[in-house]
Amino acid sequence: MVRAPHDPQASDRVTLPPDAGLYVELALDVAEQDRLRAVAPGPVWFAEPDSASADDARVLAESHIALGNPGADRVARAPQLRWMQLASVGIDRYVGLDWPALEGRLTVTNLGGLFADPVAETCLAGILALYRGVDVLAGLRAGESWSKLDVRPGLRLLGGANVLILGKGSIALRLAELLAPFGCSVAHFARSDGHLRTRQELDARLPEFDIVVGLLPDTADTADLFDRRRVDRLRPGAVFVNAGRGTLADETALVAALASGRLGGAVLDVTREEPLPAGHPLWSCPNVILTQHTAGGSREETERILDLFADNCRRLADGEPLRNVVRWSQGY
Template sequence: MPESISDAAPLRILLSEPALRDHGAAISAALGARRWSRVEPPEVADPRAIDADIAFVSRDVTGRSTKHELQPATQRFYIAMREAPSLRWTHTHSAGADRPVFGQLRARGVAVTTSSGANAGVVAQTALAGLLALARHLPQMLDAQRERRWAPLLGAGMPRDLHGQTATIVGWGPIGQQLGAVLRLLGLSVVVVRQRATPAGEGFEAVTFADLPAVLPRTDWLILACPLTDQTRGLVDAAALDSLPEGARLLNVSRGEVVDEPALVAALRAGRLAGAYLDVYAHEPLPADSPIWTLPNVIATPHSAGFSDGNAARVADIFLDNLRRWIAQSPLRNAVP
């Protein structure tokens, strides 16, 4: 007779201790009668063999690690995923899966899903905050405050009205869509850059990536909210920055590699670009000797645009939904192609 689901071998899930504590009961509920066990990542130097069917990369696993510099706890988890011969599916808390480990897993046939959308609202709010801060010259006013200097925004320092300006949003996923809706309410014209020039909704102009050079000369705000792909890597180079009109500004909440960083620094130093809000960089953490730290027309944050205390629950909801789908052999949400 066929084996019942309750008699099947326990499902082995690689996850952290905090994730087990926070989501263990919900995982059991999602699996129903199917038994499961937690797999703990071994120490880096531990020769013990490890295996798992599923891996859940929660936010605490990556901690302060970046894709360029891994902390020991993150390294342990990544090694465990690489060395688990039965691993069939990995879910990550992040919206993207451009860290090398995920490419390595996909190359050997492991399904990878992301938490795209979980922090989209938070990232859109942060990008909007950066835009408004630059538009209203808040960095200059904060400098004046620290110097106890009374410096009203008069004469050449007077901000331009946002109403009537043009924002070009590269990437029309959940972040771009939420940001675009708010910018339209503020009276900006919004150009959407996406794979195909299919309609992006009433009031939005949609173009393809091939059309980006044509819209840059009328772009006051170039907003990057796209994933890192072969098409977007180095998309904003020196030529693109030179094509922007005088007084234009750039916001990057996508990935640092989308922009030619030396060209960006040169454009900011020369005043060809009036300012930038940057949350991502070519190398993270941003090196201490990077000129970006001290450029007066830059707001630089440490890849934190999506941090918020509600994200963990939203990530868990996506993982648990996918877990039910995986058990039912249904298509997974946010699967990386």
């Protein structure tokens, strides 16, 4: 798997007391809890995800290490906290904190490229499902309707498709690898090293692409990047995929383009509102596959999170830079 390069900085190294306490806010079984006790430098406290317990808040405030995604307000009121390993790639929950003040004492690491394989595979699966009519056929099966002659003429081949991937992180690079055997032509939109680097280049070349895949973080630069004007610039029959952040696209414009038949489909792992409320047009919009923010999931998800945490614990003990340190000035 291709991984984005690591850029060590002084903040990647964290100094802790030898008996530093660990606060864990994850759903874990007994064996997983025992594994954490074996790698933690000091006592370990386990809390349920999104805990509202006053006892949990007190322990977090007294801990030096946190694993999971505790509430932002609780993190801000945890003066002893020195390192927080998120159980996510996204950092949206914590963006509003005073990082110019906090960053001097608190280092945050996220999951980096841990979800590259599952998210890339979900994107590919969704694209293939639309191209090969799997979504339509699944619905026909549910209704016991044999419609071979209606479905077959509309099936498409992925081979040779022109694909634009928004972003060039670990997921984007992995998806490009998965598309290569299909003979797809892949371009990246990325400010520093993309084939397209500016919004002007994006606007000029958007109509060239059969598939556009959003894999961007939620920043001021990426929010509403695909407004109505850019949705309208997608070529007729194009497939739009978003497995980055729900703020990327104007969903009203996307629904209109799909309902009219101008776009060939959408694969959406993320939406602006999650869970998607009952009655939302995306539930009934044609040619839409909703994967409900499951793209990063796998049976090995928790094990892989603990693997990363254990490796960072070893790095911490050996004085090495931690992996996947969040750069708050960059927004990811």
